[in-house]
Amino acid sequence: MKYTLIINNFYDNVREQLLKLGHFLSENNLKRDDGYAIVFHKYSAENIQALDSITELMPVFHVRYVYSNQYVPEICLDYLTTQDNGSSLYLFIGDIWGNELCARLSVRLKGLCITDITSLCRKSNLFLAKKKICSGHILGSFELTGEPCLVSINKSYDEAASPSHSESVEVSYDRTALSTGYELQFTPVVKEESFTDSPCILVCGLGLSNKEHVLAVENCADEINLPVAGSRPCVMNAWLPVDRLIGVSGTILKNNLAILLGVSGAPAFYTGVEKCKHIISINTDKDAPITKKSDLAICGDCTEIFTKFSKLVKEEYQHNE
Ligand SMILES: Cc1cc2nc3c(=O)[nH]c(=O)nc-3n(C[C@H](O)[C@H](O)[C@H](O)COP(=O)(O)OP(=O)(O)OC[C@H]3O[C@@H](n4cnc5c(N)ncnc54)[C@H](O)[C@@H]3O)c2cc1C
Structure with missing residues (x-):
């Protein structure tokens, strides 16, 4: 089964994301060779070697680095919507950006979405996901029938993940996420009296x-x-x-x-x-x-x-x- 990891290299926690994803893949029997990673990053052609250190940690074989001049969810979503590599499963890390992209991409791909899961397995035509519910007191089981299935992994799912170094990785670069259609505007937040x-x-x-x-x-x-x-x-x-x-x-x-x-x-x-x-x-x-x-x-x-x-x-x- 083909699957795709979506990784955000705009923030400092990319190593942590990769370690957790790597651990999650091996715990849940997802084969490295079936996996694709799409990594959004901000390094221009001259600084591209900055990506070497994360390439070493890639838990999948096929990696695509996608340059964007700024991190805007719409840019990532537009790009991902056009990249159908036949994946049945998309995985994100369940932080703020990962949960947002996961839910929004599932709507665009007409797929199924569940955030903050702790485990996942495939049973014939359905995915079985587990996540903590009721303030963490109950472990809920969710059946997702249909494809693609988009999940984010609970970010405190595994505090003690060990590094998974790749022997070889197939890397490609893509600059098509560079978009001039979006302008970031920063508005200072005035703290309202609570x-x-x-x-x-x-x-x-x-x-x-x-x-x-x-x-x-x-x-x-x-x-x-x-x-x-x-x-x-x-x-x-x-x-x-x-x-x-x-x-x-x-x-x-x-x-x-x-x-x-x-x-x-x-x-x-x-x-x-x-x-x-x-x-x-x-x-x-x-x-x-x-x-x-x-x-x-x-x-x-x-x-x-x-x-x-x-x-x-x-x-x-x-x-x-
Ligand atoms: C797990 C869980 C979590 C919950 N968390 C919350 C929570 O955080 N906050 C919360 O509020 N509730 C919460 N609830 C719901 C809570 O149990 C009550 O149902 C809710 O608080 C009732 O709101 P109420 O008092 O506005 O309405 P009601 O209980 O319906 O009371 C309305 C009152 O208005 C009076 N009244 C009617 N007409 C007038 C009038 N013209 N003038 C003056 N009085 C009038 C009635 O006599 C009645 O006493 C939770 C429930 C569960 C199960």
């Missing part, structure tokens, strides 16, 4: 019923400089961005005050607010679990009460100015 730094934070729950209510509450909160976050249903309904999720699956707050609107106080959520110094909750159900866990529990409609509350705070601000 919502977790604010003394007070507003957390919306499913009790707000819809996006319009969340928007209304957000507008009021904005006027009094309150950041807004949400419980899981709020985020899953796309009423708020995912990075605003509070709870075991998201952010654990330690703000001075958390105001909770229409949140029941399920354990998975409560873990995210219990470290706040004070909790105020507004809920129509006086028996909701959050009531007993709040310093102040208000029974009533949260949108109505919060709108009035924010008006009062705004007036107080103006009065003090």
